[in-house]
Amino acid sequence: xxxxxxxxxxxxxxxxxxxxxxxxxxxxxxxxxxxxxxxxxxxxxxxxxxxxxxxxxxxxxxxxxxxxxxxxxxxxxxxxxxxxxxxxxxxxxxxxxxxxxxxxxxxxxxxxxxxxxxxxxxxxxxxxxxxxxxxxxxxxxxxxxxxxxxxxxxxxxxxxxxxxxxxxxxxxxxxxxxxxxxxxxxxxxxxxxxxxxxxxxxxxxxxxxxxxxxxxxxxxxxxxxxxxxxxxxxxxxxxxxx
Amino acid sequence: xxxxxxxxxxxxxxxxxxxxxxxxxxxxxxxxxxxxxxxxxxxxxxxxxxxxxxxxxxxxxxxxxxxxxxxxxxxxxxxxxxxxxxxxxxxxxxxxxxxxxxxxxxxxxxxxxxxxxxxxxxxxxxxxxxxxxxxxxxxxxxxxxxxxxxxxxxxxxxxxxxxxxxxxxxxxxxxxxxxxxxxxxxxxxxxxxxxxxxxxxxxxxxxxxxxxxxxxxxxxxxxxxxxxxxxxxxxxxxxxxxxxxxxxxxxxxxxxxxxxxxxxxxxxxxxxxxxxxxxxxxxxxxxxxxxxxxxxxxxxxxxxxxxxxxxxxxxxxxxxxxxxxxxxxxxxxxxxxxxxxxxxxxxxxxxxxxxxxxxxxxxxxxxxxxxxxxxxxxxxxxxxxxxxxxxxxxxxxxxxxxxxxxxxx
Numbered sequence: 001x002x003x004x005x006x007x008x009x010x011x012x013x014x015x016x017x018x019x020x021x022x023x024x025x026x027x028x029x030x031x032x033x034x035x036x037x038x039x040x041x042x043x044x045x046x047x048x049x050x051x052x053x054x055x056x057x058x059x060x061x062x063x064x065x066x067x068x069x070x071x072x073x074x075x076x077x078x079x080x081x082x083x084x085x086x087x088x089x090x091x092x093x094x095x096x097x098x099x100x101x102x103x104x105x106x107x108x109x110x111x112x113x114x115x116x117x118x119x120x121x122x123x124x125x126x127x128x129x130x131x132x133x134x135x136x137x138x139x140x141x142x143x144x145x146x147x148x149x150x151x152x153x154x155x156x157x158x159x160x161x162x163x164x165x166x167x168x169x170x171x172x173x174x175x176x177x178x179x180x181x182x183x184x185x186x187x188x189x190x191x192x193x194x195x196x197x198x199x200x201x202x203x204x205x206x207x208x209x210x211x212x213x214x215x216x217x218x219x220x221x222x223x224x225x226x227x228x229x230x231x232x233x234x235x236x237x238x239x240x241x242x
Numbered sequence: 243x244x245x246x247x248x249x250x251x252x253x254x255x256x257x258x259x260x261x262x263x264x265x266x267x268x269x270x271x272x273x274x275x276x277x278x279x280x281x282x283x284x285x286x287x288x289x290x291x292x293x294x295x296x297x298x299x300x301x302x303x304x305x306x307x308x309x310x311x312x313x314x315x316x317x318x319x320x321x322x323x324x325x326x327x328x329x330x331x332x333x334x335x336x337x338x339x340x341x342x343x344x345x346x347x348x349x350x351x352x353x354x355x356x357x358x359x360x361x362x363x364x365x366x367x368x369x370x371x372x373x374x375x376x377x378x379x380x381x382x383x384x385x386x387x388x389x390x391x392x393x394x395x396x397x398x399x400x401x402x403x404x405x406x407x408x409x410x411x412x413x414x415x416x417x418x419x420x421x422x423x424x425x426x427x428x429x430x431x432x433x434x435x436x437x438x439x440x441x442x443x444x445x446x447x448x449x450x451x452x453x454x455x456x457x458x459x460x461x462x463x464x465x466x467x468x469x470x471x472x473x474x475x476x477x478x479x480x481x482x483x484x485x486x487x488x489x490x491x492x493x494x495x496x497x498x499x500x501x502x503x504x505x506x507x508x509x510x511x512x513x514x515x516x517x518x519x520x521x522x523x524x525x526x527x528x529x530x531x532x533x534x535x536x537x538x539x540x541x542x543x544x545x546x547x548x549x550x551x552x553x554x555x556x557x558x559x560x561x562x563x564x565x566x567x568x569x570x571x572x573x574x575x576x577x578x579x580x581x582x583x584x585x586x587x588x589x590x591x592x593x594x595x596x597x598x599x600x601x602x603x604x605x606x607x608x609x610x611x612x613x614x615x616x617x618x619x620x621x622x623x624x625x626x627x628x629x630x631x632x633x634x635x636x637x638x639x640x641x642x643x644x645x646x647x648x649x650x651x
Binding site: 041042044046070071072073074076078079090092096099101103125126127128129130131138151152153154155162163167169 | 301302305307309310311313314345346348472473474475476486488493494582583584585587594596598600608609611613617618621650
């Protein structure tokens with residue numbers, strides 16, 4: 001990582017460097033082939049390990065007496081669409097016994113596996129549950145062995161994973177007036193669209209991959225298409241059966 | 243659910259009745275529109291009579307995509323998003339974000355800015371705890387506390403308004419220091435508050451701490467053991483109530499906290515009452531810190547002396563070509579921290595607030611992830627309430643003090 005010469009702010013740097021070194025030594029010792037690199041940046045130690053052993057590494061760090069990383073502060077992910085492997089999954093560990101901190105990172109996903117899978121760490125810390133659900137929801141990374149891998153932020157029938165970089169910032173095309181649901185423009189807009197809700201069964205299970213491209217986002221088209229009787233509240237009720 | 247038709251019980255059925263009642267659980271929805279859930283929190287409760295067998299929190303009703311939005315804003319503009327996460331303690335969010343960006347930039351703010359930040363963050367902690375105290379008391383039926391608490395909170399909001407012009411979404415603490423110098427009457431306002439608040443705090447103690455009704459509703463209720471609290475990633479008063487003395491201000495001092503003498507209250511039982519007492523005692527400690535910071539407040543700049551990071555003053559812009567260029571560049575483009583990643587943890591009133599920011603060397607954060615304390619704390623709610631009565635649920639939610647804006651982000 002670049003530009004080390006501007007480093008200042010000594011009190012902002014994590015003061016636990018000996019413990020970070022010890023952590024790296026421990027992980028390298030137990031998993032000689034598993035550690036890809038160990039980077040220190042701004043006083044924070046990052047250990048990059050192979051994705052398949054992440055749960056084992058976490059368990060080792062938790063159960064080690066001298067370090068005792070018993071507190072999982074955070075899990076998150078970063079999407080690098082141009083890179084292969086595409087995603088970083090980032091774990092922030094803390095020890096409430098020694099106050100050691102470390103960041104673990106795994107790199108997953110490539111062109112063949114758009115929805116990669118890594119082992120869950122809920123078996124190590126039950127608190128990982130919601131963090132992993134959030135990553136699954138917003139990035140589409142699956143966690144093998146997770147007790148309840150469902151969406152947590154978005155509705156259950158949502159298509160796509162919003163925090164991926166190829167998901168448009170403004171969301172997928174939302175004609176006005178909308179109920180906050182998704183309307184995928186590759187499909188012809190139904191006449192009764194104004195009556196659709198987020199839970200309308202027709203909306204589920206649509207092929208989604210092609211619709212997530214940013215070029216679907218034609219700001220001008222949506223204003224007129226759903227107009228007419230679609231959103232008139234007293235229009236004849238065509239889909240009462242729903 | 244469908245109700246059975248009323249019918250007369252047959253004699254041979256009566257033996258099975260006990261067993262049937264035991265198996266006959268009921269699933270009810272609490273929220274998302276419920277006054278005691280402190281926002282849009284939905285709980286799916288499986289009940290056996292009044293006892294909770296299983297609880298499942300459903301979140302996401304307030305998901306606003308703040309992390310996604312931040313990726314499209316410059317560092318300067320992403321600041322205002324942080325106000326809106328934990329909207330009861332925006333200044334603490336500002337502080338966490340600013341520290342993270344400053345760490346990315348590798349800069350350090352002047353002394354005065356640090357002291358003012360500490361004063362404001364601690365006042366914000368008191369304001370947050372006042373809202374928590376009032377609303378969790380009103381949930382358990384103590385109506386009058388709410389009015390007193392909001393009276394004192396108004397005074398704190400007046401201080402924020404004097405500083406920033408805004409009462410809640412202040413964005414006053416920013417990367418590089420403060421948005422503006424503190425107003426001339428800042429000291430008078432803060433000292434005025436410091437003078438009256440100790441007696442007000444005693445009033446709250448008089449109203450609740452030894453109140454028989456309050457103790458009956460909170461002591462021994464919704465116990466969270468320490469090992470569970472740690473495993474579930476709880477932090478802040480929720481963790482300290484269970485007896486774990488983890489306060490980021492003590493363990494990883496940031497922004498000058500290492501200079502102030504204060505104590506970290508720790509509970510023993512991990513029940514609602516302990517979490518209540520911890521927040522009450524924290525308010526006293528916050529007062530201590532504020533007092534020390536006001537006494538030691540230095541003179542000087544309130545921002546870094548770097549026009550590439552903070553905008554020049556208005557009078558300079560209208561008289562100095564260079565200042566005008568800096569002003570223009572800063573507001574149109576922003577600054578570019580070197581590529582890298584930082585995770586900065588701070589102690590927000592709810593617990594450990596972590597900002598994980600990845601920079602790719604451009605003017606916008608490549609990724610901003612917020613480790614929201616309420617998000618992790620709320621995960622512990624089922625462990626707290628399972629086995630207790632439905633009336634204890636509001637006590638437990640109140641004792642976690644979640645803000646759903648932060649949970650869902």
